[in-house]
Amino acid sequence: MASEPIDLKVLERASPIIDVAIELGIKVQGSMGTCFREDRHAPHGEQQTLFFNPAKNTFQCRSCPDVGGSVIDLVRQRQGWTPEEAIAWLAHRAEFDQHTQRLYRGKGKKK
Secondary structure, eight states, X not given: OOOOOOOHHHHHHTSOHHHHHXXXXXXXXXXXXEOSOGGGSOTTOOOEEEEEXXXXXXXXXXXXXXXXXXXXXXXXXXXXXXXXXXXXXHHHHHHHHHHHHHHHTTTTOOO
């Protein structure tokens, strides 16, 4: 049984970049975060050099010219994975979120 191709635009819309960054263990405050390339920053550099653009679902490190891109790039660069591995992880995450929403939609609301 062949799996259906993944629509990358749909996958990116279902994966808000700040939510994904937090899930990946990146320290985020507002739309800024601490770069995961610690070896390129000052020791104990808690500087927030990652800028997240939620409207475009992109990110960029102000210090590291090769750290930046889409939400897929974030997963790939942070985890050291191939693009295919990052896409598979995001697809699993999105599918899980959709399944959970269907299970719990409307439950716990006051009448």
